[in-house]
Amino acid sequence: MDKQPLRSRKWFGRTGKDGFIYRAWMKNQGIPSHEFDGRPVIGICNTWSELTPCNAHFRDLAESVKRGVYEAGGFPVEFPVMSLGETLMKPTAMLYRNLVSMDVEESIRANPVDGVVLLCGCDKTTPALVMGACSVDLPTLVISGGPMLTGNYKGKPVGTSDLWRLSEANRSGQLPLDQFESIEASMCRSSGHCAVMGTASSMACMVEALGLSLPQNAAIPAADSRRKVLSHLSGMRIVDMVRQDLKLSKILTRPAFENAMMANAAIGGSTNFVIHLLAIAGRIGVELSLDDFNHVTAGIPLLANLQPSGQFFMEDLYYAGGLPAVLKELAAFLHNDCLTVNGNTIRQNYETSECYNRDVVAPVDKPFNPVAGVVVLKxxxxxxxxxxxxxxxxxxxxxxxxxxxxxxxxxxxxxxxxxxxxxxxxxxxxxxxxxxxxxxxxxxxxxxxxxxxxxxxxxxxxxxxxxxxxxxxxxxxxxxxxxxxxxxxxxxxxxxxxxxxxxxxxxxxxxxxxxxxxxxxxxxxxxxxxxxxxSRGYVRxxxxxxxxxxLGADFDFLRGGSGSEVVRDSH
CATH class of the missing domain: 3.50.30.80 (IlvD/EDD C-terminal domain-like)
Structure with a gap:
């Protein structure tokens, strides 16, 4: 039995004219009456866009989420928000992160949803969606799009981090243009975000370490069918989260943020992690400062041998055991009793994991590099x-x-x-x-x-x-x-x-x-x-x-949240 009345009942549970309006127009999509009988309404926040190549497969993931929601007795409703494509957007996708967070926040608050699944992959889509959801604080679960398969050129792996080396080689005349262009056609050979431990992968690891996704979310390749399985299971789980009233604020505690900081150090995660984590903390009301990064991650070595700090790729990390294998190595450092979206503690999520390749994930007592993480300078x-x-x-x-x-x-x-x-x-x-x-x-x-x-x-x-x-x-x-x-x-x-x-x-x-x-x-x-x-517009x-x-480069007027209540009900 639900702990409290479903939020969506304020729309679909009404009688008279108001209830008629809310249900009748939804029914023009072929939705039968029994879908409005009081089952949890799950919003699927989708950043699909053909202008965001990293997220171009999200329609398929959304369908998997819907199947899971239906199986668990929920009512899925998919909605779009502005999508940020790192590779194409000018002047920079970061300019629009806060705008997307506003889009997400208001889309969730204004509509009859009881819980939300966030579909995000490309760099800024993850923090933008999480920031917006934090400001509403409904039960929320994150699904990342997954990394693309490792590129291959003349029998050798190639990924985004190689681009910087290749570009310099081309500029210096060591790499002819025709070879440079041939490698271009060999690198991005499947759906998904960058195959290395760039910002997108760091964000996927961040949400898993924070407890906002199911285990293994971070590293399953986008092209792997198990990414769809995870999406299906996530759809099932979000329905139970609504019934348990498991909100973001119950998961995103100060210890959870510290876990994410330690995990980012161990995987050699992006420096962009810092600015996004600070912004998320500001939205959910957790006290976190730039100075915290040095002392929280002190003593954490580099365990994941992944480009750009190492040799391998995200696909290799998944085959080696995924982020749970890394977290298990960090057991002595982590806050192991932190709650996660599946109802388990973070320890319960990683304790049965194994490492299948020590070339990719090193033991904590024999790390790839004793120097890790992000150092804050003053x-x-x-x-x-x-x-x-x-x-x-x-x-x-x-x-x-x-x-x-x-x-x-x-x-x-x-x-x-x-x-x-x-x-x-x-x-x-x-x-x-x-x-x-x-x-x-x-x-x-x-x-x-x-x-x-x-x-x-x-x-x-x-x-x-x-x-x-x-x-x-x-x-x-x-x-x-x-x-x-x-x-x-x-x-x-x-x-x-x-x-x-x-x-x-x-x-x-x-x-x-x-x-x-x-x-x-x-x-x-x-x-x-x-x-x-x-002179004008959003940029002003x-x-x-x-x-x-x-402080996270968020807007000063967006720190904190407004909750899930609609400001004014016109009906």
Whole structure:
């Protein structure tokens, strides 16, 4: 018996004119009367779009969810929300993450649903959907789209992380264009998101580690029939979650967030994980700060040998035992009593798992790399913090001092990076300004700046790079990101000049420019603040209300939630 009246009964359980309107128009889809008899109504929030190739198979997954919902005695209703395709959208999909979260929040709140299944895969779709659902706080379950099958070129595996190496090889003349194009046709050979531990895979692991999905959600390949089975089982489970009133707020506790942080460290997850997890915490009301990442993940080594920090692919992780095999290795670190969507604790979900390939998932006492996770840096160059992913960086550059080579914006960078007269050496520190949340706007994935052409020709493959932007989770290098405050918000980054000496000390968690406090303030006082505010529309709203990276880059007016009650009932 339900613990409380179903929310959908406020629509479909009415008598008279109002009930007539709600039911009659739904019946034009061929829905029989008994579907409105009081069974749980399950919303299937779908980000399917042919402009989001990662999510282009979601119609099939939605049908599997519906079968599960029907089998469990529920009434499924599928609805679309704006879809964010990382590969096609300009200027950056991140600009629209908050917009999609609003779409999701209001679509759920305004409609007669008792529980929600979120279908998400491509990078920003996962945090956007989870953020929106958190602000309503209904029973919610997440299904990721799954990674694509590993690419193959001339008998060798190839994936998204290889793109950065291949591009540099092509720019330097080592890889002919015809071969470059042949590899292009060999990489994305099935449905699904990036096959490596990029942002999409990190987000899929995040929701599983948070307890928002059924076990094995993170790594089942999109093309594997077991992805449909998981979707069917998820459809069944969400009906029971509604009957148990198992809301997001009961699962998304502070310990659950810490579990996700530890899991992200162990898998070598994306730096984008940080900004999205902070935004989700802000929506559900869990106190979480950028400073928490260093101490929560302290001592967590890199266990998953996956690109870009390692060798293998998400498909290999699934065959090796999936995320449960990684979590089992972390048993001594995790909050093992955290509740998950299937009603079990996280320990119960991983305790029977096994690792089938130690080349892919290492034991915790013999990790692939003792350095893991995302390190938060502080210093006079990033008063509110910056992040770096040590496992994807060059060891010899983790402590480095060098002169700044400054690019004022992305256009300046593109115009000068391959200039043979650029005053740059391998010891230089590349600094890119005005690519943060407000400055770009939208905080694009341009932080992993290309190596200057003349250095590429000399065989240089990595340099220290610093920006207030982000980088793709598929990328690698000694790249400092998310500098806060950003240049456009008056941060110290904005006053860095060519030749200023910058020191990066990852073991010491610091990022410092050799300027006195007085000189920094003098430069800031003379800094000309340009009017970069767009004149109209959503982008203007974004620039006016987006918070800085260390707060998750959410809108200031969206933190917290409004609950599931409709503001005003017109019927």
């Amino acid at each position: 210093g006079n160059l990033c008063e509110n913090g910056a992040v770096i992913k040590p496992s994807a960086a060059s060891t010899e550059l983790l402590q480095h001092t060098g002169p700044a080579v400054v690019f004022e914006n992305i256009e300046d960078f593109k115009a000068r990076i391959d200039d043979p007269d650029l005053d740059v050496t391998a010891d230089s520190v590349l600094v890119l300004k005005n690519v943060g949340p407000k400055g770009y706007p939208g905080m694009p994935e341009v932080g992993n700046m290309a190596i200057p052409g003349k250095l590429l020709a000399q065989g240089v493959t990595d340099m220290v790079r610093i920006s207030d932007g982000r980088m793709s989770g598929t990328a690698f290098g000694t790249v400092v990101l998310h500098v806060a405050p950003e240049a456009a918000a008056g941060g110290t980054l904005g006053i860095i000049q060519h030749g200023d000496i910058i020191t990066l000390d990852v073991p010491g968690c610091t990022l410092h420019v050799e300027l006195t406090d007085e000189e920094i303030q003098r430069r800031k006082a003379h800094l000309q603040a340009g009017d970069s505010l767009v 709203l974004f620039q006016q209300h987006v918070q800085q990276a260390h």
